[in-house]
Amino acid sequence: MTIPTTIASASQEKLGNLSAIRLRHFLLISIQLGLLLVLLRQFQIESGAFLRLAALAFGGFAIYAWLPLRFRLLFFVLLSLAGIMVVMGLANGAWLVGISLLLIGICHIKISFVFRGILLVFVVAILAAQRATLLPFPWSEAIWPILGSMFMFRLIVYFYDLRHDKVPGTATQALAYFFMLPNACFPLFPVVDYKEFRRCYFDDDAYPVYQVGIDWMVRGVIHLILYRVIYYYFTMAPSEVANPAALINYLVSNFLLYLRVSGLFHLIVGMLYLFGFRLPETHNRYLLAASFTDFWRRINIYWKDFMQKIFYYPAVFKLRKLGATKALVIATLYVFVMTWFLHAYQWFWLRGSVLFVAQDILFWAILGILVVLNSLYEIKHGRARTITAKQRTTKDFVISILKTYATFWFICVLWSFWTAETIGEWMSLWGALGGELSWAILTWPAIILGVVIIGSIPKDTLRNVRISAQQDQEWTRARVFTVISMVALIIISIEGIATRIDPSVATVVHSLRSGKLSRLDQAKLEKGYYENLLSVDRFNSQLWEVYTKKPANWLDVDNANLKRFVGGFVQMELIPSFISDTKYGVISINRWGMRDADYTMKPAPETFRAVVLGASSVMGWGVGDGETFEALVEERLNREQPAATFAKYEFLNFGVPGYQPPQQLMAFEKAMTFQPHAVIYVATGRELSRSAAYIAEVVKKRIEIPFAELQGLVQKAGITADMEEADMIKKLMPYYKELLSFVYGSIARRTRAIGATPVWVFLPQVTDGIWREETPDVVEIAETSGFVLINLDDIYQGRDISTLRLAEWDDHPNPAGHRLVAARLYDELVVRRDQVFKAVKMDSTQ
């Protein structure tokens, strides 16, 4: 192997030569960029904004590659500014740039560094107060995460380098550094070093640098697709972890969600390569770390380098009088304390709230201690380093595999602790070890072992070598892999082709082609309507991204003050005789506590009366009075008289936001006093798990359960108020169906007992998610219970859901959505007129 060389201080002339590209190479790069753009589009990588930014970057590259070197950096700055405007819009973009220039400008005021530092801290403190909404600000909230990601760490690095640099950077370099093109789309951004950013600019031949940029972007896309596989198909809620195989799956899938970060960082740095910034690698096969120190060195390398430069070296150099070992121990622990603090600091700038979670502190403390112990071992025994691939003995090879394998599993366990919502929840996971054993327990261990063995095959270990110094064979292999990967992924993403392979393959590919929420996050989004949105946990990045788009003054149904506490099993109800003027229109609640017109207790003769049970979609959150699907169906029935046997139709809306299936039992009791001829129960999904969650909630709150069957079920499951919620859910899981069967059975049986008709309607949330994991079971239970079924599962299929729902973060139907539901429900009722209306007519005339 040729030993690579570096360029310490290349002359402008040499830089000019390196930055030039031949037409043939340019065309090769352009073709690959075209393929990459198709790939980004086909798999909807990250967002529409990123696709636009990528198109801008790739188009800009076509000009950039031919510009004289002296104009290129300026062009990169202009392109980056254009990127900000494309992603954020003109007004927000202008604010972002304005604040940025202020911060950069302060760094260069001709006063002492100390005063500049004080001034910076003062301005940042004002911005922090605005971020925390303690002070007003005239710009949109949307700019905070991006502004934060541009400055929260880079300003520290910049100021440090300004203090120590022998040759200060130019204004263009500073602007290029802070406004780096991909940053406009990514709040989570690698902490690029300013000195490195300048040093690596065209420090190698342009063509191979561009090519590696494409390789890394493709690698990033592959990471992101793998992430989706894990995110959609393998992640589990702690309450679902019931046996050892599930526990292993939970541990592995939880850790592998990190693929999203490594994927994004590859995309970001790869894009910077297109503009000549030959930055170091961001991650180095972190799944193959052979020790804790090794893990720290391999995962998020930019973070490690940042901590080393700003905290570790200054501390260790100051403390070296104490001796190398003591200095190293203290400095390493200091780095981990600062890492914890800076994660909380990062959280604040990105999300606007202060993070103080016990697991964070413990995680960084444990990792810090492990790294210190590992470092002490390395100081004493050394660490094997090689320049070239060396033959290893079988014993060395096996030991290396075992160390890597053990480290992987230890990190998985530590990671699960870090990402758990509470320590109690994490502790509850381990109860699964007593669960049933199955062969599935070997699946992940076998896959991981295979990966570790392949990854342990000796190869050249020197990193970040100049590409021009690599061997031709290695270079060609990397190119072939990149192009084949792109073409293969594009081909499989074409629906017609995937369908030809197998319908199940097509279904999986279809799901991987977009960045939707997983079933767990979708459930959390729905849960979020009724609970504090902070339940979006620290690692729930995709759900958080949905919420970042939500305006601060957005009115949620739970904050609309439509309900009052009444105690008992039902806990809450709509406030009777209450009117609320929302931005969607007036919500009037009648004297009986229904969001509806006023009705008498007893229906008039020749009047068909149905009561409609459900939650917020039934109540009609998001539409004005008279616009709910219930009201629209009622109006149309009266207008068109499809059954021709009743003079009048009344639909009484008993929908209450946030009501779970067991609460509907109480709503049903109330509804029965209005002497209905039909009871229409509207289910909106996850009826099984929501029922169990509600039972766990009332047990936790020590609320008395007024149904003997449910009390018996609680006893059978063995849940008590002092248990963790995850444990309670886990224990209730075997009784999910029994629980819902009781709810549905009670309603259907008692309805039929008075000669009325029980109708069960399935109405999904207005979402493009594919998750209907409980629906088949719920439909079966409804049918077995004796309901007349109306399944509207496909009602939103093939439609642009953005025109039917309130917002991306609020899946309630808007007026158009309600009209669509009303039209379909009307048709379904008319089709079943014999079951729904005729029998009742006979009964009512008796």
Add this chain to the structure above:
Amino acid sequence: MGTDELKQVIKEYIINEFLPGEQPESVTDDLPLISGGILDSIATLKLVLFIENRFGIVLEAHEADRENMDTLNQIAATVESKIK
């Protein structure tokens, strides 16, 4: 001490401490030590302490980076600038 001699002393230390068994000719003057992953933070610290003791100079924290210590050539230049 001349530049070549200085490089030789540092090179021997690096080979003995961090690259035992490696052929001396593999460790060229331009071999990337930090960016290539040979010198991690612990190794860099050990090298700094060795240089300070051997050449009687003091290095600053911000000098332990890729700009000043990534290759034998850079290390030699940094040390020489301090000695002078």
